[in-house]
Amino acid sequence: MEKSVVFNSKLLPYLLLIPQLIITFVFFYWPASQAVWQSFLREDAFGLTSEFVGLENYTTLLAQPEYYAAMMVTVVFSSLVAALSLSIALLFATQADKNLKAAGAYKTLMIWPYAVAPAVAGVLWIFMFHPSLGTLARPLRFMNFDWNPLLNGNHAMALVVMAAVWKQISYNFLFFLAGLQSIPKSVLEAGAIDGAGPLRRFWTITFPLLSPTTFFLLVVNVVYVFFDTFGIIDAVTGGGPAGATTTLVYKVFADGRLGGDLGGSAAQSVILMIIVIALTAIQFKYIERKVQY
């Protein structure tokens, strides 16, 4: 006869869940609800006056052409960063997965940039690409290429994308490498014996087997570009020139922190939150179907 322990108390499961629930509530739901509440208020920076204004913050926001411009910038910025950082990291990971000499050192070095704070990463890239001071900008100008991220929006965009991608590659690399190492060698060897070349093996065996990792990274990267990149943008371009690198999250930061418009900034956060929730939901609903666990 099988021995089993039965807990009769109906309360116990809830008791066991409470610590996790408290953490989720205090760190997620409470601040999020505060943001929602604040988005209906008009407050001065000091919090001396506070007035309920209903949806006014939202209507003012949606009447700004700059807000839609920031949305477009965000679409361009996030797709570039996510696509580049994922594909470059995958390339590096497949190379590091081979039997290399000094593979350990190579892997360690690859992970370093992740330890660099976003603002510092931004400053590093400024030093390299500032039109007149940058060590890498000088050769560009020397080759008669008019490199000018201070006025040319595309150059500025390229610069923040490079900085954001550079910073995210390490993280993606780490997960891809772990994913690659968990793919059984026997499957690949079987493919090789059947005469499949390295590329074919990669696309028909490795890539599908890696899909859970890829899917996880896709979700994480989208969240990264949406929320975590304003430090880089602030340090590199300050959202300029002429708003060419003002993403949605940078606008939240600029309006709330620099502009002291807490209500408008909160309204933007709420919209941003909805967008990211929707994106994540779409990813889980449609892309996850193609994932092979």
Add this chain to the structure above:
Amino acid sequence: MALRQFGAAAAVTVALALATPAHAVTEIQWWHAMTGGNNDIVNKLAEEFNASQSDYKVVPTFKGSYPDTMNAGIAAFRAGTAPHIIQVFEVGTATMMSATGAIKPVYQLMKDAGEPFDPKAYLPAITGYYSTSKGDMLSFPFNSSSMVMWINKDELKKAGVTEIPKTWPEVFEAAKKLKAAGHTTCGFSNAWASWAHIEQFSAWHNVPIGSKANGLDGFDTVLEFNSPLHVKHLQNLIDLQKDKTYDYAGRANASENRFASGECAIFLTSSGYYATAKSTAKFDFTSAPMPYYPDAKGAPQNSIIGGASLWVMGGKKPEEYKGVAKFFTFLSATDRQAKLHQESGYLPITKAAYEKTVKDGFYEKNPTLQTPLKELTNKEPTENSRGLRFGNMVQMRDLWAEELEAALAGKKTAKEALDAAVARGNAMLRTFEKTAK
């Protein structure tokens, strides 16, 4: 026995503790944003003040950049832990002064504390920026500067420019010569785009940035810097940007070393750049007044200041306010002001300190330090040149710069860009007006 001894000892200790005279030193917290050599100056000032008396102790704390410090102060106020004194940059003035209850106006502070205080002893070009339209001083000017034109004399000579240009057309001509002489990437340039081409430019030409004396007389001010003169100036810059006779150098001052490196031989930026120029520029340089358009009536008028002032936060004890007032009196002392000015390059805030520096013959050896003072006192300030006070000015400057960038990149015409800057700025002012009652 042992226990009784202990009891007696304890009783004596308690009695002693109670008997100690209640000579508690009142601490005064001072949050500031000064780095490097200026940080040392702040600490030295606090030390000197603390050594000069025994009732108060000023404790300076560095809080990061100007916006960081201001935000730290605002957050601390919301949490009920604001410092006594906070250093706020000039563009934060409207935000601070609209926060009635969060701040204690300086004129009120001095009156309540019974400290001798004569607002007329201060340079009006400086205190005007931080006073109400009635002349009541709201915050205490600490580090002030103005915008000047830095000149690389060696390069100008090489390019065959014999005289330092005084007007904008002369600057354009000089820049063209510089460009022909090998300065292909930059004839002239400037830091602080909005401050240079909108704020200082307007004051220097005696044209309004906005109505109501640039916002000094009320928050219902409307921006007006899309006048024909402004459009003409921006159009000139757009034309010159095309072949880099003028080369835009960003919103803040990160590009200042384009001057020190020799790339830009004419460069407009803060007079506070002096210390850095002195230590990094390897050529003969000087500063000159900002250029003007000779056909603009009344130009040049006077320039306006930049920098930061000290705000006193509200809700503190009278005893603490007394200490703050004494500290401000200490800062205003003529010898101290004169010394501060001569060491740091910041402008002196009292008339007496300025006169003393002139009398000491200091400017004969250091003419560069007098340029901003000459600009500020060039004429009696008008409605257009007393200063400016716009809500959300921190972000407003970025917004203006955005439009300047769009124009210089050829995406908008000069008129379109300035109209957009005015319209977007006005929308921001109206939001601010609603919260600042």
